Amino acid sequence: MxxxxxxxxxxxxxxxxxxxxxxxxxxxxxxxxxxxxxxxxxxxxxxxxxxxxxxxxxxxxxxxxxxxxxxxxxxxxxxxxxxxxxxxxxxxxxxxxxxxxxxxxxxxxxxxxxxxxxxGEYRFGAGRGAEHIAVLALGTGVGGGLILDGRLYAGSTEGGGELGHIVVDPDGPRCECGCYGCLEAFAKAQAIADRTAMKLQQGKRSLIPGMVDGDIRSITPAVVAQAAEAGDQTAIEVWDEVGMYVGIAAAGLIQALSPQVIVIGGGIAGAGRFLMDPIRRTVETRALLVPASTCRLELSPLGDxxxxxxxxxxxxxxx
Ligand SMILES: [Zn+2]
CATH class of the missing domain: 3.30.420.40 (ATPase, nucleotide binding domain)
Structure with missing residues (x-):
């Protein structure tokens, strides 16, 4: 066996x-x-x-x-x-x-x-050796998972751990769950594409239109990450804003659960430091009572x- x-x-x-x-x-x-x-x-x-x-x-x-x-x-x-x-x-x-x-x-x-x-993160990835971890998976939607005391935690309904539906701005856009301002409404792939398109429509200078042959409806987070890599200020601004919202949720998780590590995964994590730097900055200014320094913030090493x-x-x- x-x-x-x-x-x-x-x-x-x-x-x-x-x-x-x-x-x-x-x-x-x-x-x-x-x-x-x-x-x-x-x-x-x-x-x-x-x-x-x-x-x-x-x-x-x-x-x-x-x-x-x-x-x-x-x-x-x-x-x-x-x-x-x-x-x-x-x-x-x-x-x-x-x-x-x-x-x-x-x-x-x-x-x-x-x-x-x-x-997977708990046993093979960024959570190895930790007993308390939270995972945020940023992709088509924003998923979440919690390991507490070394066990998967899903609460009384078995449906808990939906970290993507933590509200990070009460005046934010409507989420597919029906609520307003959930993390998912800011950090899912389409939301990142929409945020980028909106900045371009406001006339911000950027490499992105050239990268998508002028078709701003075909913008993806991977394109925005590529543009950021090339030094595009509009793209960097998008990641700063998205990272701030993820950071607000992460700081709340640190206060509520005091995990040893929060793992950021999913396809959007491919943006790497452009996403992680603003998450870290936000957590440092917002995780105070349970200090930011008690929790590692890491990109998922496991990928697909x-x-x-x-x-x-x-x-x-x-x-
Ligand atoms: Zn929601």
């Missing part, structure tokens, strides 16, 4: 990885999720992916300790039921673990994808593998 399988079940692709002796990914397989093809079909594709992964590595079920799956959405880890996932058509109260057991006789555990990211490694961690946690 030296092997563990971790799966990152995304709305577009599903990726499965096989680890040997907890640590090293020795094989991986990827296929399209086909999220609109119905629950039973997605589960069948998952089972086929697992089988292909094991066959390719010459590993049998008897050698595998279990399967961990990171799933976007609101779910119950104990019952293995996904209450709702916005990424999958018709996934309301679906018994994911039971359905997968019709195809594979291995222990299967599920966890929300951002919580998987938090588990954070969710996979977290799904693997989940199986290790169950020992």
């Amino acid at each position: 030296s092997y563990i399988i971790g799966i990152d079940l995304g709305g577009t692709n599903m990726v499965a990885a096989l680890t040997y002796k907890n640590e090293t990914i020795i094989a991986r397989e990827k296929t399209e999720t086909m999220a609109d093809s119905g629950f039973a079909n997605v589960v069948r594709r998952l089972a086929e992916l697992v089988q292909r992964l094991m066959d390719g590595a010459g590993v049998s079920c008897r050698q595998v300790e279990g399967i961990g799956i990171g799933v976007p959405g609101y779910l119950n880890m104990m019952s293995g039921v996904v209450h709702f996932s916005p990424n999958f058509t018709g996934w309301t109260e679906v018994p994911l673990v039971d359905e997968l057991h019709k195809h594979i006789s291995l222990p299967v555990y599920i966890v929300n994808d951002v919580n998987a990211h938090a588990l 593998d954070a969710g996979l490694l977290g799904a693997i961690s989940l199986v290790i946690e169950k020992r």
Whole structure:
């Protein structure tokens, strides 16, 4: 039982990885999720992916300790039921673990994808050695995950840890959750693109229009990061503002939870120091009672593998 399988079940692709002796990914397989093809079909594709992964590595079920799956959405880890996932058509109260057991006789555990990211950081990433960590995953949305006292924390509803919906400005824009001024409304990819476009429309000089052939609707955070790297003041201003909002949330987390480390991950973390410097500046001026110096602020070192490694961690946690 030296092997563990971790799966990152995304709305577009599903990726499965096989680890040997907890640590090293020795094989991986990827296929399209086909999220609109119905629950039973997605589960069948998952089972086929697992089988292909094991066959390719010459590993049998008897050698595998279990399967961990990171799933976007609101779910119950104990019952293995996904209450709702916005990424999958018709996934309301679906018994994911039971359905997968019709195809594979291995222990299967599920966890929300951002919580998987938090588990990955805790065991393999920036949170190694810490007992209290918070993860902010900045991407299409802003996800959050908490490890407190060495355990995943999701509160009384199992739905807690939604750090992207901490309000950082009561007069801010409307968030998809219905509230106003959530961190997500400022720090998700589209919000960063919109903020940049607005500055350009106000006539700010910038390299960005040239980088997107004049089509400001095609601005992405990666373009804004590239422009900042080239010394573009408008792009740097965007990151300063976005980082300030992330910093306000981070300072609040430090006061409420006193974590040893806050990890910033997700695709937008690719902006690196342009994002992290204003986060640090803001935290230093706002984390006072529980001082900023008690908490490290770090970029995720795991990149795209954070969710996979977290799904693997989940199986290790169950020992
Ligand atoms: Zn919100």
